[in-house]
Amino acid sequence: MTLLVEVPPPAPAPAAEVPPARRSAGRRLVGAAAPYLYLAPALALLVVWTYRPLLQAVQLSTLSWNLLPTSPATPVGAANFREVLTAPELGDAVGVTALFIVGLLPFTIVLPVVIALSARRVRGRARTLYQALVFAPMLVAPVASAAIWQWLLDPGSGAVNRVLGLQVNWLADPTAAQVAIIVVTGWHVLGFATLIVSAGLGGTDDEYAAAASVDGARPRQITWRITLPLLSPTLVFLTLMTILLSAQWSFPLVDTLTQGGPGDATTSIYYLLWEYGFRSFDAGHGAAAGLVFFVVFLAVAWVLVTLSDRLSFHDD
């Protein structure tokens, strides 16, 4: 009945049980090194492509330099970090990012749960079709869908205004642009989130619900008291994904639809970071901003992972 299988610690390798006295020092060394040798190719790639660039970013963040071999790299100490943390646009970008996260939660938690729960009543082929339809937006390239949304959101001849009977200038008004980005991003990730919730539901045990209904529980009670608690690890995971990745999910849409505007209304921290790193030629400043965001997200992820163990109900 265990749903979450704890992987037992690997059994000690048989070689380690052989009395050491009977083996030469050289063979012992080879034996001890073997697992590391197996790991070496993967670790080498990890070091070369992840940890080394990370350390180089630290080094770069203390320089004022445009990366060009003909230009001097001037050490500036912590000046880049001071600049990043005191930049007036940083506060706005954090606010926009928080807004995106809160705005996206209905699309990554509420709607997927509703859709997945109602999809359970659909049976057979219709269910597959239903799931495929919900998942479809995820398969459309964001930049391509952004181009279509740009037409749909056109204030004059766009379909959105005509259907809703509104006169909203979606991409040129700050609040409307934020709403538009959230809804289009939500439309995009909804299928993915629904898929995760469906998988989570598939992993819960029907016997609890069956037992509860034998005891006279109503479907509503079963959903609230049994299904949702059993689903909590999935929901916490989706919350974590939303908090950490909202700004990334919305990036291609922001880049194509609003370029961070109007004003700074849709400049999230990722868009700001991209502007620092790739629109200006101040590599040190970009690296400093990247590191600050890295550390902050690391802290956020750590807090969330710790919380997730407390908040989730595990059917161990």
Added chain:
Amino acid sequence: MTRPSRHLLTRPPARLAGLLVAAALVLTACGIGAPTTSGGTAFAPELAPDQKVTITFESYNLSQAGTWTDTFNELLGEFSREHPNITVNAQKPQGTSPNGVSNAVPSVQAQLVTGNPPDVAQLGFGDLDFTVHQLGAKPLDDLVGRPAVDANFGGEHPYAPAARTLGDWEGKTYGVPFVFSTPVLYYNASLFAAAGLDPNTPPRTWAEVKTAAQAIKARTGRDGSYVDCVTRVANDWCYQALVESNGGSVISDDRSRLTFGEPPAVGAVAMVQDLVNSGAAPKLSQAQAYPQFARGEMGMLLESSSLQGTFQKGAAGKWDLRAAPMPSFDGRPTMPTNSGAALFVLSNDPAKQRAAWELVQFLTSDRAYTTISSKIGYLPLRTSLVDDPRYLQPWAARNPLLAPNLEQLSRLQRWQSFPGNDYTRIKDRMMAGVESVVFQGADPTATMTAAQNEAAALLPTTR
């Protein structure tokens, strides 16, 4: 189902972590940012008759399929027939922006980092300071000699005097101005007539633009006007034209101080804000505005002639497209700026430098301008070509849209580039301020003063 948190919390043994950190440190120690110095630029001797040279040419005009690319491929084909010993590999800038112009400098920078820059690059005037000081554009005066540079600007149909110095920086010619436009007021004569306005007397001042636009809005229901100069996406070239036409500037003459927060510059922004607030201009992004004008659903649009082809296609058989000079501030003379780009030589190899110069000469020749102007719509910088029946005269006679653009060339002001590594951030800060004043109704003086103060911290001298 597995719990994601367990995976995230799984830790490698401490020894292993130590090993990884050590390896990363060792690899990093070989370091970043060891600058190499470059000396002055030596004269590039003429190529020997049998000397074969291969050069790369990077142009944002190659990033758009259709007219732009076809025109350039045709020109490069002609060049290779004329110079069989020089092979030109033409390429478009690498980058993510759908607008190739925005990719131009980052692309060259990325290739410079790997030590392999294009030999000839077409780069914007707004990037001139960075191109000269950081990208290492070669001074043509040293490369081929001042007389040769002057001779190229001269000839049977010499460059317009205002255009020939646009690629000069700190007393030397670095770039040969190549393709650009001035701000042109395109207008829909059919909508003018429908609104009871005289299509033969387009507005000459911004006050007249406002009146005409309000009339169009009231009588036809269409949007009246759009000034494509006041957003970050539009870049700052024609915003600078507005500022200078109102007696202002964006940076002081000695380039030590930003000035776009001062009253004349602010006044120009306030004028456009008033167009929007009074209903004479809609709140639209660039991507929304120019297609709307091309569909015939807008009265007037201040725009670069690089979009003229799009408008002609949209107007053909449907509505009457016309062009007028940039409107003035109450009759004071306008100060049109230029958009566009110059050709720069970046190569360090003498043979390639000479071959690059041959290509630059060819691309800025009488014949090349005849092809470029007639097919794309850019200004012929050799202005007398439009009077020569062997070149552009027949085309100019059929194209009344050219006249205002050509006339403004005589009063051209330089599109100022900002100094330092953060020049794009300075520009972005400035244009974000302009955008929030015009479209979000922010207070002009307070917003632009704040933007100027914030951007001032990014100037290189204060570091």
